[in-house]
Amino acid sequence: MMMTERDEQAKTHALIAYLMMVFGLFTGIFWLIGAVWAMAKARDAKDTLFEDHYNNMISIFWWGIGLSIIGVVLAAFVIGYFLLLGVWIWSIVKLFKGLAKVTSNQPYRSF
Template identity: 75%
Template sequence: MDLNDIPMSPHDDQAKKHALLAYLFMVLGLFTGIFWLIGAVWAMAKARDARGSIFYDHYQNIIGIFWWGLGLSLIGFVLALFFVGYLLLLGVWIWSIVKLFKGLARLTSDKPYNS
């Protein structure tokens, strides 16, 4: 039996909507930093409500992208005095795009992030 064969509960539906909103804010945040923060805070605020839903790991993905992206970006800014910092910043940006769009694709297909 596939997950798509199981009807979503109202809890799952609500968790999906909040995760979608967080992903969209994070995608906008790739170009305007404030939305990056809004998406991460939204995911952190709604993660507790999503516990037990099939979409809970999407919240962990979004929060992980934020913290890893923030930490590696700070290192990249420090290293921007040298060329390697710009490469690190570019790598973090590309990594974030891949993770966000993989999450969006799985979420809109009604699948958990990790399966």
């Protein structure tokens, strides 16, 4: 499949956002920077091969934030620690799946 210039740019920006979010799993601030990068570049990726990668990253960010807040609140009851661990593992799986797909020039949800 031949990629257009827009596809190439969308892929590059998706890679940057994914890598920042992966690094952010260990530092925190890069999680936010990667998500903001994805949100800022999502419009440029509209109607490209990589459009759904941006939806994936934005979804991981918002679900991760929401579930982490719940996990912090529930940490007083110990179950929150398990929720936080689960969110972290879920994020790793989704981000690395996205990285594997984007480097293979595939949409996130390929059938």
